[in-house]
Amino acid sequence: MTTTPNGNGATSEIEVPDELANSVVITSIAKLLDPIYNWSRRNSLWPLGFGLACCAIEMICTAASRFDISRFGMEVFRASPRQADLMIVSGTVTKKMAPIIVRLYNQMAEPRYVLSMGACASGGGPFKEGYNVVDGIDKFLPVDVYVPGCPPTPQALVNGLIAMQEKIDQQSIATAPWYRKSDPGADLLPVPLLGPDLVDVRQLDLIRKEAAAANERIEAEAAAVEASA
C-alpha cells in the first residue's frame, strides 16, 4: 500500500498493486493544477497603473526602456483596478489618500497582491512624523512584499517583483483564501474615514472609549474647580 500526501496535507489511502507502483502517482487536482495556475499567474502580473509619489518615477523607469519590465510579463499597467492583479504602492500614503487606496484594493479582482515600494509605503519613511502621513500602508492593507529604499532603484523593484513571483509559486488553489470563502464580500477591507483625523473604523470602539475617558476627566476637573470655588 502506498500512502501519498495530497495537496491539502492529508493522506489518502488507495491501494496500488505493486506491479503498477512505478507508473502510477497518486495526487490531487490542486497539485496538478497549481503549477499551471501559478506559472500563468506569476508571468502575467498586471500592475495597477497608479503612482503616488517619487517612488512612482522609479516604477515608471522600471517599466521604460532600460529596465524593461515586460521581461516579466508585467508591462501591462492597467488604469482600472478591475483589470489589475498587483497593486504597487509606490510612494507616500497620506491620510487624505488612504481611503481611496483601500477602495481601490477592494475593487481589484482576486487574486490580488500588494507590493509596498519604498520607505514611505512601508513605514512612513522620511515623512513619518508628518501630520498627514500614514505610517505604513500595512496598517490598512495586507502587504505581500516590501521593497526597501528611498526610492528603491529599478533593480530593487525588479528584485521585489521576483520575490513576489516566488511567493506566488508557493500558492495552492486548495489553500488560497479567495477560493475558499462562501461570502464574496467577506474580504472587503473596511475603508478608513476622514474625520478630524484619519479614522480606522476597526478602532471606532477604542476611539469612543478614549473620548468617554477624556470627557470624564474634563468633567471631574470642572467639578473640582467648582468645589474649590
Add this chain to the structure above:
Amino acid sequence: MSDTILEAPATGDQPVVFDNPVDEVTAALKERFTEFVADDTRPGYGGLVVSADKIVEVAEALRDDLGFNYLSSVTGVDLIEEDKMEVVYHAYSIDKGGDAMVLKVQVDRDNPVVPSLTPTYPGADFQEREAWDLLGIRFEGHPDLRRILTWDGFHGHPLRKDWKEPFFEEEAKPFGSRWPAGEVFRAEEKNVYGKNVQYPEGWAPSGAEYEAETDSYAGITYSRESTPGLKTEKVTVNMGPQHPSTHGVFRMALTLDGETIVGLKPVMGYLHRNHEKIGERNTFIQNIPYTDRLDYISSMSNNLGYVLGVEKLMEAEVPERAEWIRILMAELTRISNHLWALGFLLNDMGALQTPMIYYYIERELILDLFEATAGSRMMCNYMRFGGVAYDLPDQVRDQPVMDFLHDLVYDRLPRVLHQGDELVTGNEIVRARGIGYGYLSAEDAIAFSAAGPLLRASGVPYDVRRANPYSYYEHLDFDVAVRYNGDIYDRYLIRIDEMQQSLRILEQVLPHLKATEGASIIGSKPQYALRMPNAGEAYGRVENPKGELGYYMTAKRRSANPERYHVRAPSFINLTALEKMCMGHKVADVVAILGSIDIVLGEVDR
C-alpha cells in the same frame, strides 16, 4: 573670481543686467502711503510693513503704477512670540527684473483677518487658501476660501507654532531621544491607537456621519441647471486622484455641458507630506534631502534653491568649482526634467509611450551621472551650504567623467533632441491637438503668477536666471526661450528650446570644469551643527525646470532650525491658471493641457 570666467561678449544684443528697482519703489510707496507703510525694522528683515486695511490699495498701486505686476509668493507666518500673524508678499517686476518688493501685513493672532489680494492678483488664490488651511489666516474677499491641502473637517491649523502633530516629540531637532542619548523608540508605541493619528479631546465618532463614499466626494457640487435652448443638463465629473493622466494623485472636479468644460476645480492635498512642518522642526542641513522630494524629478535644482536661501542667511562664500558644478547639475536636471515632461505630454496627447521610451533612454545617462556623483539616481541630496557634497567622480559608465560629459553634451543629448524634434514636432496629431488649445494670454499668465515654461510660452520672457541672476548665470551666454502663442504646442516647443539653451550653457561650463579640476568644492565652514550667525529672513529662488522655485525662511540668531520655512512651488501656483485654460475645451483636451503645464505632485502638495 578667477580668470577662467569667459568674457561676456560685448555686443548690443546682449541682455542687460538690471539695476535693482526695489529701492525706488519703496521710496514711492512711502511717499504715497506715508501713514500706512513702515520699514520692517527687525534686524535682518527687509521690506515694508503695510497696515492691513491698506494692503489692497498698496497692491494695486504696485501693480498699476509702479510696475511690480507679478505677485510671486504669499507666505503666512505665525509670530507666536509677538502674538501676531504675518502675511509676506513677494512681488516682482516682469519688465525690470531684479529683487522682490517685499510687503508684510501683521494682524492679531487670535483673529487674523487680512483683505484678500486674489481680486487684484488672481495668482494669490491657492496660496491664500493654503495660508488659511495651514495657519488659519482668514482672507476677507477671497472668492472660495476653503481648505486646500488638508480636508474639510480637519482639526486645527497645523503650521501654527502651538499645533502639535500626533508623533510630536520635541520642538526642534536633533531630538533628545536620538542624540546624544540615543534611546530610539517607535513612535507608534507611544500612541494609544498605534498609528499616526490623534483626535480632539472628547471627540466620539458615531460612525454614521462619516460615510467614506460621500466623504471622498465632498466639495464637489452637482449642478442641474438647464441651458437655455437645448434641454441639456450640466454634469459634474470627477477625475482623479487615481487616473492615468493626472500625473500622480491630482484630482479635478469638472463641470461639463455635453463634452465641453464649463467649470473646473482642482482638488489637491493627496500628497500633502507636511514638508513645511517637518522643515521647521529640522535643522537647516536636514532639510536638504527633503527638498529633493519636492519636485522629485529635479532634485538637484531644488537643492540649489534651498542652499542659495540659506547661504543668504549665513553669508557663505562658494568656491568657483562648486558654482560650475552646480550649474552643470542644474542644467542637466532641466534637460532630464523636460525629457520627462515631453514624454508625458506626448503620452497624454495620444503618442502612447513610444516617444517616452526614446527620451528616457537618454535620461538614464544623466541619472547615471547623478548616481555616480551623488550616490542616488533621483534623490541626490548633493548641494551643501557653500558648495557641493562631492566632487565629480572619476568615471561614469566606465568612461572618464569629462569624456562622458563631452559625449553627453555634444553627441547624445543633441541627437535625442534632434530625433524627437524630427519625429514629433511636425506630426499632424501633435499639431492638431496642440495648436490653439489651452490658450493663456501674456496678461493672464502674469496675473495668475504662472512661472517657467508656462509663462514664457505665453510670450513673457521672464527667466530668473536672467532677471535676477544667481550663481554664475550672469557670466553665461544663453537666450531666454520665449514663444508667443500660449498654447499646448508652444509649450511643447519651448521645452525643446530650453533644452537647447541648456546644452549651450553646458558647452560653456565644460571648459571651466576642466580648468578647475581638483580645486576646492566647498567653503571652509563645517556643515554639521550649523547655526545662523544672525537673525533674519531670506528668500532664495531659482529658475527650476517647472518655474520659479522660492524658499522663504526666517531664523533667530544662533538658531539651528528655521523659524518659518515656506516653499513657493511653481507647479502648485501654475495650476491656478488651469481652469482658465480649459474653459470651453473638451474633456480630452484637459488631459493634454494638464500635461503641458508639467506638474509634479510632490511639489503641488508638498
